[in-house]
Amino acid sequence: MSESAETAMLPAWDAVEGAERARELFATTFGGEAEGVWSAPGRVNIVGEHTDYNGGLALPIALPHRTYVAVARRSDRRLRLVSSAADGVAEVDLDAVGPVGTAGEVTGWPSYVAGVAWALEQEGLASGLPGLDVAVVSCVPTGSGLSSSAALSCSVAVAWDELAGLGLAGPADDPSDAGRADLVTACVRAENEIAGAPTGGMDQAAALRAREGDALLLDCRDGSVEHVPLDLAEAALELLVVDTRAEHSHAGGEYGQRRATCEAAAKVLGVPDLRTVAEAHVHSQDTLDHVLPRLADDEQRKRVRHVVTEIDRVEYVVARLRDSSRAPLHGATLENIAWALDASHNSLRDDYEVSCRELDLAVDAARGSWAHAARMTGGGFGGSAIALVDTRHLDEVTAAVAKAFADADLRAPAFLRAVAAAPAGRTA
Template structure:
């Protein structure tokens, strides 16, 4: 055993985030911002790779946020800076930017912010003003915790306010229909400007979650239900394990799985795999296996994961909504659903990696009630449902397992359901 304490990645307090973003803005642009807006990262409790298949997901917003100090301009120029790029301001023009692969392609992180304005203009809001913006984020990059969605959503609520679009409303009284429209624009930004073929779960969590609740999201119609999720009251905690195995949503692996799901749905004669009921799954898998397609085995596995994952999500939501404490057999069943989700992602969706599998196995061996990878996979983060007084012990066990395997040390986050995107100052 090592004596090294596990490293926890702290969240900036709202005041710290506002002050840091404002200070950077003043330093670089030598002016005062119109305000500071934020958007949280998210962690998904269950329901992975279901969003683009029209299924269910169950995310929470994290206290780790992207903070954006922004000032409206009188022209169409956008200037962006972050602590990592303070020596080189990204400058672009809303009249010339375009989607990935076009002459107006915007590079790197700037596409997630400038792209929101680009998308809103195509959603009928006319020519929007340019802006100067300074970004300070404590959402781990490449950790599968929606760092990119946090950028988009912080830009969305900021642009919404300074351009007087009237969509978001304040976090304490959100306009859900307006926020759903912002979600659509943030997803288009990620898909077309950044080239990542994601669904809308990440952006929905960042814009539509509620403090102290998980968000049951029906990804077919965008409807949401707020599910009470106060683990601390039950003596429990949700431990996030950032494996430090970085993932990228635009490297082809994510898109290949989405394409396989679309092919399977076409063969089965359904619009989306969510249309396959759990009781109809055996017959659907037989039909896929009987095709002469070279990827028949792949289609079987991808379909089996999606349909069973939607069912697992529905069952976990039912457990959380029945009003009884999350203890005893109810707690054990929640853990089994999380464990089964990870196994399905490992075997059928093939999107885990050694770092994720070791984290999950070590957490379970140290007493976690359930554990699974979360996010798109191929790296990123895992979560473990643990007793509150066992957080440090489980984190230490995972860190020790990483040391034995020769992996980079992981980091850990406390996952407490936080408020949705809004204005700080």
């Protein structure tokens, strides 16, 4: 790569660097040595946006960019928390933690840590968890739609799991998917009820249940997963992530409004979730042409159309990836995947209305350069986009997006390479 493009790439720390940074912050803040360092990845979603809370399908990968936590047990039920991205030391009494809106509400980033203990105990997965001293460092960019919050909660979850002897995550060389699914449930409750972020579970599943070299096909209705081979390097392809620097937050009202609209539409249609509509659509039992007129509200019609067609696109892409396992990802297979990714962004922009100026600009610039396809990724209202690019044209696409932002007088975007990485676990 050229020097200018290389400097714009956000690097992923290796395990040694991440652990050293976390241990140094721990020692500087708390004194002494941490008992260990655990980490969890950010995630990028290839396709399947806003389907998780609708019982649908999603296809994320874990990123090599991770959050690292150096941790030591305490003899009491207190948390002492420090982050390289925040000032001061936060303290939380685990016995006083309660949901948002109650006297025990925990504010700010510590809620994502305290909420894990609360949820593990509420789920009956643990009792009387020890307090912790926790030092947090991360190379997952925050506010970028790459799930920095789930990386934090899941890294702490696997730390508590090991230190309290819960045995849910399993050893690194033989992870327990059933136990990790329980940890996903706890981390979702932590974010939903303690942090007040209405996430649907895809982020936590990617952080805890992904596998290196594979995309994770997640069935958000029953929590089952399938690992789908994703060897972009063999086909000389890159999945380029564009962090638009347009910050977003899952705790914001727009995300919750979309979820509420979908739930209201499902109630009108008399179905438990919009996945049911998608299944009927696929089997031609009840097409969208028949379903949408039953919704009097135009907003509901648009949201349902996105969710149903997005679930279809996940299945379509997975089928093409399975085909590519027998040959490199190129030709008609690549073109079909590219079509689905482009269609996903168009649907998110027009029907779900969660894109923004920066996301559209990144997508249009990548498409207008050498990218096979581009789309926003994550919850939207800011955050990141992805582009599927030939490795030989990575510089050109990166430069085209950067120029488009400069011409629009916007803050320069950042870039990172998305490679299917390992799930949460002990690092050192």
